[in-house]
Amino acid sequence: MDFILNEEQAILKGSVARFSADLRAAMDKKTVTAADRWGRYADMGLLGLPFDEDFGGFGGGGVETMIVAEEMGRHLLADPYVPVVVVAGRLLADHCSEEQKAYLLPRVADGSLIVVPAFGEPKSRYSLSRVATTAVPSKDGFVLDGRKAVVLSGAAANLLLVTARLSGEVGDEDGIGVFLVPGDLPGVTRRPVLTVDGREAAEIVLDGVRVDKTAALGTLGRGGAIARRAEEFGVAALAGEAVGAMSAVFDMTVEYLQTRRQFGVPIGKFQALQHRVVDMRVALELARSIAAGAAIAADLDNAQERRRIISAAKVQVCRSGRYIGQQAIQLHGAMGMTDEYGAGRYFKRLLVLSSLYGDADHHLERFVSASQYDEGGALVA
Amino acid sequence: MDFILNEEQAILKGSVARFSADLRAAMDKKTVTAADRWGRYADMGLLGLPFDEDFGGFGGGGVETMIVAEEMGRHLLADPYVPVVVVAGRLLADHCSEEQKAYLLPRVADGSLIVVPAFGEPKSRYSLSRVATTAVPSKDGFVLDGRKAVVLSGAAANLLLVTARLSGEVGDEDGIGVFLVPGDLPGVTRRPVLTVDGREAAEIVLDGVRVDKTAALGTLGRGGAIARRAEEFGVAALAGEAVGAMSAVFDMTVEYLQTRRQFGVPIGKFQALQHRVVDMRVALELARSIAAGAAIAADLDNAQERRRIISAAKVQVCRSGRYIGQQAIQLHGAMGMTDEYGAGRYFKRLLVLSSLYGDADHHLERFVSASQYDEGGALVA
């Protein structure tokens, strides 16, 4: 493994870091709207990052999107970069027709089109194959019926990537399609809800929604695998975002321990708190390394190895994130419980990130199933 | 729950504590043999503790045997009290004929007869129903063939309580018998091995061993349940023994922290070590309480409730014991790694106790299966 950024990546990291810090400052001054922010991402070229140059992009891979996500996490930028650019963006780039790509990708890249994955359902938990929403073939295309749950930025999106079942039973791996559904199509009802980290999600009802044939992306019936592959890119990026958030709240905690005085000394002088900070730092470094590993692995062709590393990263990031977030609050004392102080905002973001695209238990299961060994204990490829 | 010892129990505890301390001192001076020690237990009346007065006993229950076991644990008395008196003793008292009891129990109580359970087999792990040893009915009784594994004091014992299969497959709950087998019977081969805590166990081969009809104890075919019930008494007593050992090694660690000086102060002045000691104390108190609960529960008629509490106790005691033992070594530093210093001896005893009669994973399984809930979350009796 080579963890050193190449020159282009290092330049990207530097410019995204400056960009994100500036954007945070503007948000704190309330001088930018969500639309302004999205426009700035577009201007920076970040929204087309994973696309080919032909489509207004830069051909970035897992490492590049992780770099962006990490800085967003560090500065708590409240924008749906990962769902739109990484998950939906990669899915579109990999499964649209050339014609669709020519239309869609430049619009995602310039910020005029917000497209989000709508894979989850009220009873699906984190499974992408427990799809009860149905897609019934019609003369010109398909009719979609069902419900989609906790769709991040689902109300703001112009386009939804909806998984729906063409055949088989709920839970079957096969028989699922991915459909492009404009958010304002007749029969689409979107109910916006706030999220615990102050963003927006939507519960979506699809009631006899008619889409044409070209709305079905990729190999028909393989939608579970298609969604899962796109979500893998998302998990790898999220892991980076979580590392950014952990890193920021860790720094904040260190500074608090250096400056908060009790009993005549900075409280960072107390050995029990010192050792806690060390354990937080260990948790942070483990998460940082494996998130980087996941970003690299996201582009691997070997599906088993890729899944194994990405799921390992999510497990570690969930655990490190819980620990670092909880200890950050604890070490800030009562101050950590106040909304005004920033630690709590990172804590809430980390809570969302620990659930999004599968929690630690879910990914532990995926890790185990991707880890098959021979009798000598060697990983079977 | 009432955790206060009654007057008789308090007197028993006091006299066993003095007795155990004296015996430990004699052992340290090497002035007593194993046979001497066993004789002293008999003289104290401890070997007949659970038996009715008619048979030379005191009618003691789970609490009384826990009291004895705890003091033995505290002073690291290396005698097979729990296997002989608690597990085998209770099994004999509950399942022998009156005639057998009249012969056997007074002899166990006076120390002239050492009888031990031989339930485990090379492939049985902690299950009492994975019995591959066979008992084939013959004209006068049964012929036993098979192997018994890690039988504590199996080489020293006069009598073995052997589980053997009468019918069914390995793993079946039914079809198992418990047989009284004299250790010197033709066909019985005993291979003694040392144990990690410096005691003795035996691997036993039964090769065409002929026993008569009266050797079969209790309801024929229900040997799995019979052995399990006896082992429950053993687990409850072991939990007490482990608490005694934890308690002693905890005290030893506290004293070390108070007296060992580095950097000009007793090392117990360092906050990180102080907090470690607190966590050890918490682990100890949890183990102590639930071990007491298990001792009380050992005499309950409600099998589900009994099993639930006893298995919970073993899980907690295993976890507390590992933690306290490991931290005791760590806080003693290099000194903790030396055989001469006592912490390591407690550590090794705790290792044995964590395995004996089922480890934490095994009892977690039993706890879960004994905990069935209704939809409101209430325990279903």
Place this chain on the structure above:
Amino acid sequence: MKFAFSAEMEIFRDEVRAFIREKLSPETRRRVEEGRRLDKADYVQWYRALHAKGWITPGWPKEHGGTGWTALQRYIFEEEVALGAAPPVTAGINMIGPVLIAFGTEEQKRKYLPAMRQGDLWWAQGFSEPGSGSDLASLATRAVLDGDAYVVNGTKIWQTQAHYAEMMFALVRTKPDVKPQEGISMMLIDMKSPGLSIHHIKTIDGGQELYQCFFDNVRVPVANLVGEDGKGWSYAKFLLGFERHGIAGIGLAKRQLNRLKRLAASETSDGRPLIEKPRFRDRIATLEIELLALEYTSIRLLQEGEGKGPGVESSLLKIKGTELRQEIFEMLSEVVGPYIIPYDNDVVRSGWGHDEPVGPDYAATLASNYLDSRKISIYGGANEIQRNVLAKSILGL
């Protein structure tokens, strides 16, 4: 040693349970069970009921309206109150009440104790300051004698429900030139005093419970001094060390663990009840075992300490009790899967009303409860301080 409590204790438990079932408003019970925030009315209704029964001040001496219960009875009472989803008793009753009984003037007793017994008088606690948290002895709020009153200047922070409080019991510095602990006095301050203002502090769960209080030349009559001038520190220690039989929060933990099991039976994963998944079931079982061990520890220490008053064991129970409850709340934040993400502060307070719930209706409060749970290892003496206290008693260094 015996399994189960005595028959008298079981009769007593049944009596407490029946009382709660009968007298606690079903609406309040539902709110507590669902993890919603309470209004003042929820508390008042319950306090009135407790007062009518004579059960509102069980910890006070009998002659001042206490119940005369044994420590075990108080433990059972507190467990049942928590299991029955009743609101907690105000801090005033368990904190300043015993102090006034022990050290207050006759006038103070006459004026405050009966009102507290009726559940009408709400107190704010005025100990912490922005610069004085764990290190309370460094507090800087000053009180200068001026005729028949002290003039108080400074600020106090982390008052729970100060907007309901009529009075505050506060620690203030009356002597600047002595050892820090010796210059502190305790006084009773009318929350409507001129110059006293309160400022709401929003918490991470969106809650409205916490306040900061500012004192700008607030005049406090000399008659409101508790005990002697300069002895406030010892009264505070008396108050903080006051017997807390339920400090491990066994009843609270049991109620949340039952909630967790109920939700895990209702939620599905890959089409099976989540509670049947070995991974999730094992984690619950581990919590159950620790809770059982902690429950037995609570009862055992109580029985061993009967008549001796509280020891450092309360630190042990606080540490393990809070950590265990936090683990339960953490699992509660995982049980509903992605439905932990939606969050509406109004719904946390009042439920979905006529709207269709987003996800299962029980999901709406889980994130709030998880966030809020992080405070329990901080408030009432942070667990780090509790560990210091316990270490000192073990090591004596």
Place this chain on the structure above:
Amino acid sequence: MKFAFSAEMEIFRDEVRAFIREKLSPETRRRVEEGRRLDKADYVQWYRALHAKGWITPGWPKEHGGTGWTALQRYIFEEEVALGAAPPVTAGINMIGPVLIAFGTEEQKRKYLPAMRQGDLWWAQGFSEPGSGSDLASLATRAVLDGDAYVVNGTKIWQTQAHYAEMMFALVRTKPDVKPQEGISMMLIDMKSPGLSIHHIKTIDGGQELYQCFFDNVRVPVANLVGEDGKGWSYAKFLLGFERHGIAGIGLAKRQLNRLKRLAASETSDGRPLIEKPRFRDRIATLEIELLALEYTSIRLLQEGEGKGPGVESSLLKIKGTELRQEIFEMLSEVVGPYIIPYDNDVVRSGWGHDEPVGPDYAATLASNYLDSRKISIYGGANEIQRNVLAKSILGL
């Protein structure tokens, strides 16, 4: 950032692997894999092979026989050596070697370095004393100059394999009246010196590795002083801070985790392979994930630090690496069920020989390995000290 190492590095890895496969005695390999104790012959055979290949002192400057490898090559080498079940290199080569190269006299270099490169010269480390463990600066062993020699009195403890050692590098106090650190010198002591006696210390696993050394007027020639009198403390810091690329023990952890999985596949529970039980499998998976994260951390910190020398990161790697390996050894103590209980010290050393094994043959060393594993968080700077060091670098307080 790229998946996998460069092709050159993979070729290098293959070369190392082939070398180990070819040159390491199969008997030694088997002993290491089975967790048995090694004899001196095991080490000597391997050191000779390393010497012949020129790979015995990779960390030394090239002109003194170093390999000139990059940090990553050294990491790969150390990982392969551990995975390949080769014995570790002696403390002398990685500790006193670099000190002599940097601060030794020409005569010392001539006398000791070639012998060390041949794997013939064994060193004992003489730092700790019974009263000076973590607080090394308090050491009390004295050396008084008497003509052309220092006369040494006192005792040193925790020497590993002192019975094999020809020499000791020791810290002794030569100046009693200055600041503790400033009065310490480093000297090279012949283990056969009159007045030097060694005493075996038995460890909890029954091992024979540790010793205490006593000095009764031991004469040490002035020529054996390292560097300047009174500068021993700074040489010790130089030595302890010397680059340790493999400090996380990734190769060791991987080998033990593979052993655990192999045994868990071989053992059965209720008739099924233990590794298929979700409870046991999940615990292994958790260790695997942490090991993967730690492996990546080792490599990342190495790459980030290339050319900068070791930082406080080595403390981080030591802490997590030792704790993780201890967890693996703890699971290894559970994998064979009741067969963790039998224990024969001779069998731990030499195997069952012609006897039929008691239980599975792989069970005999597991208890010994578990007991022995407790030392890794104590030796080489206890993890508490590592945490102090790391905290200081983070907080700067």
